[in-house]
Amino acid sequence: MQILGNNVDRLVTVEIRPRNFPHRGFISKLYDEARERLGGTPLTLLAAENIQKNVKDNDNVIIVTGVGYLPFFAHGETDGPLGAACLARAVSLGLGAKPIFVVGDHDLEPVKWTAKAAGINIEEYDIVKQTRHTGGIIPFPYEDEQGEQIAKEIIDKYAPKALFSVETLGPNRKGVIHSAMGLSMTSGLPKLHHLFVEARKRGILTIGCIDCGNEIGGGAIEGEVRKVARYGDACRCPCKSGIACAIETDVTITATTSNWGAYGIAAMLAVLVKNPEVFHDADTERRMLEACIMAGGVDGISLRPIPVVDSISCEAGQGLVTLLHMIIENGLKGEEYNREI
Ligand SMILES: [Zn+2]
Numbered sequence: 001m002q003i004l005g006n007n008v009d010r011l012v013t014v015e016i017r018p019r020n021f022p023h024r025g026f027i028s029k030l031y032d033e034a035r036e037r038l039g040g041t042p043l044t045l046l047a048a049e050n051i052q053k054n055v056k057d058n059d060n061v062i063i064v065t066g067v068g069y070l071p072f073f074a075h076g077e078t079d080g081p082l083g084a085a086c087l088a089r090a091v092s093l094g095l096g097a098k099p100i101f102v103v104g105d106h107d108l109e110p111v112k113w114t115a116k117a118a119g120i121n122i123e124e125y126d127i128v129k130q131t132r133h134t135g136g137i138i139p140f141p142y143e144d145e146q147g148e149q150i151a152k153e154i155i156d157k158y159a160p161k162a163l164f165s166v167e168t169l170g171p172n173r174k175g176v177i178h179s180a181m182g183l184s185m186t187s188g189l190p191k192l193h194h195l196f197v198e199a200r201k202r203g204i205l206t207i208g209c210i211d212c213g214n215e216i217g218g219g220a221i222e223g224e225v226r227k228v229a230r231y232g233d234a235c236r237c238p239c240k241s242g243i244a245c246a247i248e249t250d251v252t253i254t255a256t257t258s259n260w261g262a263y264g265i266a267a268m269l270a271v272l273v274k275n276p277e278v279f280h281d282a283d284t285e286r287r288m289l290e291a292c293i294m295a296g297g298v299d300g301i302s303l304r305p306i307p308v309v310d311s312i313s314c315e316a317g318q319g320l321v322t323l324l325h326m327i328i329e330n331g332l333k334g335e336e337y338n339r340e341i
Helices: 002-012 026-037 043-054 081-095 105-117 125-130 144-158 193-201 218-228 258-272 282-294 314-332
Strands: 060-065 098-103 134-139 162-166 205-210 251-254
Touching (some): 002 043, 026 218, 026 251, 043 205, 043 258, 081 098, 081 282, 125 134, 144 193, 162 258, 205 218, 282 314
Parallel strands (some): 162 205, 205 251
């Protein structure tokens, strides 16, 4: 299982984004640090094992994502919603859990339609409770104090057994939320990190998928982000405290894109429950990406509504999904090929 986890980790951390977005060698530094800090187990395996241990049939799981921010990301980007939908699908099909998305208003449409494209319907909570393969979606406030209060109410009401974040920007040690380019985005983003702070106080499993270090989960490797990320330690906003997010999660997955971190987790969950279908296929990958951009999501590098994630083409994303599937399927086979010669 460790070897499978290693192979999945290696695939989802292959560096193929454009030079300087981020710079060469960056992802492997964050990955090495996260893996060491979390005890040395492959990160995707560690996350999947913890999910399987904590999440049972009919349990709620909260999933946050979205960088919807006016005017540049009016409905978010393509990195985030796909990983969130993939995880929703994985916990639904693999564990019978109920995914509840919590997002800012700007991200509601792309997250909803990407989830549907992944085969998870989105309905009111009363319906979610009574049906399979259905999830809920809840808007979250942009105002800080209100966010703190609503976070407690959401955790009280839904009693989630796990919280996932995929590419959700989170505050640094001074409470300022930054773009990867070092500017403050604090006023224009929902304060979703309060959910994670509250969950950790209550001992609920938290997992963060990140690709830069300014996202929820980056706090687990804050020192390394400060050292290696552009603007990690010194931002371009008046706070002067760097983009490194201070919000920790129990497991932090650092990957080529945050989506791929989520894909790695879902792939390893598919292995643990011995069902390859738990991880989405290449056709679903294309449908999710199209749904996301048609609902307003843009590529995070070019800021255009094209079927691209952080400058990685749809075909490349589909290729990754196909390779992960092959690892899962062949990883679950073996005994039938026992032969003498
Ligand atoms: Zn700053």
